[in-house]
Amino acid sequence: MFLIFRLIKLGLIIGLIYVLYKVLWKGESLFKSKKSKKHPQAAIEKMKRDPVCGTFLPANQAIKYTISGETHYFCSQECKQDFQSGTESKSSANGGV
Numbered sequence: 001m002f003l004i005f006r007l008i009k010l011g012l013i014i015g016l017i018y019v020l021y022k023v024l025w026k027g028e029s030l031f032k033s034k035k036s037k038k039h040p041q042a043a044i045e046k047m048k049r050d051p052v053c054g055t056f057l058p059a060n061q062a063i064k065y066t067i068s069g070e071t072h073y074f075c076s077q078e079c080k081q082d083f084q085s086g087t088e089s090k091s092s093a094n095g096g097v
């Protein structure tokens with residue numbers, strides 16, 4: 001009688017370990033899939049390129065300058081002024097193109 005009870009107990013313990021192992025493994029795979037779902041591109045998309053010096057910088061830290069519906073992003077006031085004087089001299093030289 002005692003041997004049967006021991007066997008049942010052993011079977012239950014093995015079953016429990018198996019279930020726990022399965023749950024843990026599934027949880028880990030879920031965690032892994034969540035990690036892979038992260039989009040590192042989202043952070044890159046927010047980076048703007050300074051057209052004057054070519055520096056990439058976050059849009060929220062950049063100096064914005066909008067001309068003819070286009071917004072340009074600059075790392076410093078110097079670059080912005082450079083760009084402004086550049087577009088002004090170009091437009092006057094090419095007749096507004």
Ligand SMILES: [Zn+2]
Nearest residue numbers: 050053075079
């Ligand atoms: Zn710059």
